[in-house]
Amino acid sequence: MSTKPRILVIGAGPAGLGAAARLLERAGQSIEVTVMHMGHQLGGKAADLRHGDSGGYDHGCHMIAGFYRNMKGLMSRAGIDLGNTLLSMGGAAHVYAPHNRKLHTIEGDGAFYVSSQLQSLPPLSLQERLTFDRVMNEAYVLTLRGQAEIRRLDDKCFSSWCIERGMPPHIAHNLPMLRYFQNVYFNYSGKVSAYHLLQSFRLMSDFGMESATQYVLPAGYTTTIWNPIGDYIRRMGGKFIPYARATNWQYQGQAITGVEIERPDPSVNRFDLAGWSQEDAHLGKGVRTVYTNFDYVISTVPSAVFRSMNQDNKQLWNSKFFNGISRLRSTATVSMTVVTRKPVGVYPGPVFGLPDPLGICVNMKPYWARYRDDPDIGSVLSFVGPERGFEAWSNEEIINSTIDSFSASDEFGCIREAGILDVEIRRNVTDYSMSFACEPGVQKYRPGNKTPFCNLFLAGDWVRNEVDLVCMEGAITSGQEAADMLMRQVNSGGCELPGKLRVC
Known part of the structure; x- marks a missing residue:
């Protein structure tokens, strides 16, 4: 029987991958690291979204800023060539001014x-x-x-x-x-x-x-970044458990002793596409299990998911630490990609300030390799924005409103006249796809990496960290900080399992 510390990382988004890689980079073969994730593409909210046979779209138009030092460092260590992977948008961005429906270009670093x-x-x-x-x-x-x-x-x-x-x-x-x-x-x-x-x-x-400076990728984030980082983790000895969704904690005293998980019925779920979500998970007989093969846990699930766990446990959620987390809010986002036959919106760099709900647009035609040299594709417009205030709108209403608003500016051109070849819209409304809301006053409720349970650590862009922004760099930084804190505890003798519960 192995005496190595067994560490379970829940989630394979930027925070989970950042935590798993950091653990193995620092401790190597002296620990066992297992990453449990829902089974969609690696990357969590920053994963590719599959769209039939036409390939994948990113979950909104993700961008990598120049100050993403921890993310770029992890990419380099995983063997990713940054020079050929990070495509600069030229240092330019554009702000839409609704008072005159004009674009204003800003340049510089x-x-x-x-x-x-x-x-x-x-x-x-x-x-x-x-x-x-x-x-x-x-x-x-x-x-x-x-x-x-x-x-x-x-x-x-x-x-x-x-x-x-x-x-x-x-x-x-x-x-x-x-x-x-x-x-x-x-x-x-x-x-x-x-x-x-x-x-x-x-x-x-x-x-x-x-x-x-803002960078984009020549292909989807899962293919270009998260899969190579996953392979890097495997080469260092890490293991992955796919198609497992954490639903509740089991604990004794002051220690987490088990993670309740659900597994989908493979006969009615298409794992090769977007995996399964809170709404479309079809559970078969005997697919609810408890995972206990760990000594320590780093949970990187989104804040909305964490708040849904053990909801019937009043003692837990009335305690100071967990009550603070219950005050955090999340917001749903909408992302959409429109492919046109003729060029439209041919500006280098992102456009900000478009009318809600889809306030950001990037023409990905010059960047995505599978479209870049295709003469039959004029533009690939990637939109993203908040759903807040538009929850009652249908997909068709959001699509039409966005196309009409974008086309209202003479500087963009008319999307419909350019010939629409494809439209993909994604309503990111499940607990697993919503984003943490950085509202005024929220910082005092954001938890740190350590929890009242001696063997449970938290990571994610909603957890306090050196970056503190809702972005991939914030998530990876949080994962690395959680891994460092966990290893300090392991090296100092660990914690007694179990003890008396003290969650206050």
Whole structure:
């Protein structure tokens, strides 16, 4: 019988893969690492989505920012050639101004260089532009004081922070810059925490001129990044258990002793496509089991999934730690890809600030290898945005509204006149596909990696970490931090199993 510490990582998204790789990189063959995941493509919310026989689309238009140091480091160690994989969009982005339905191009690296260009967007008077510049300078000085200083502003929304410093409300509530960063990181149409927006400023400005550059991939994220990282984990000795969905914890005293899981009935589930979700999982006889082959657990499930576990246990969820997590909210997103016969929206780089619900658009035709040289494809428009406020809309209503809004600007061109070849829409409404909402005041409820259970650790973009943004870099960083904390505990003698439950 093996005496090696057995570590179970739940989830194979960026956080889970980051945690598993970090454990094996640091401890090698002295530990056993198993990754349990639902069985869809590796990558979690950043996975490919299969669409019949036509190939896969990403879950929205994911982008890799220049400051994603931990993500790029993991990719390199997994043998991924960054030079041929990361395709720069040229340092340019575009903000849609609804007042005149025009695009405004911003170029350059660094968040504050970007914001200095955004101040010139009409309609601002000279005095208003000077006020904008002064407030942005104050923001810049504040970020220089470090993450701990700006974290104090978590209870404020960014618009309120600007108004307190003299910016007129009609400008503060309609800042193109606010829309820009809101679209980039939050996929949330409500108020954005001043801390999280200023943290974006800090990260996009601190690490050199390349820090704000946005990159995309020549193919889907699962094929290009997550599968090679999965192979890297296997080469180091890690194992994967697919088609297993964690539903509840079993515990004794202060230790997790089992994970209740569900497995789908293979006769009615198509594993070769998108896997199974909360809504379409068909469970056969005897597919509910309890997994106990572990000593430690790193859970990387999304916050909405974690909140759904052990819901009948009032003692657990009334405790201080778990009650805080219960206050976190998630938001559903919508993603859509439109393929046209003729070119439309031929701008390098992303377009932000489009009318909700799909506020971001990237023409992926120049980047995706399978479309790049196809003369019969004019454009491949990838949209993403929040579903909040549009839950009652049908797919057809969202598709038509997005196409009409996009086509309303003379600078884009008409999608319908370009000839629509294919439309794929994805409503990301299950607990497993929703995104954590960075609302004002949320930071005090976000947990750290350690839980009251001595052998349970948390990771994910909703868990506090060095990056603290809802993005792939935040998830990977959190996974690495959870792995480091777990190994420190293992090396210091571990924890007694079981003990008396103390969840308060």
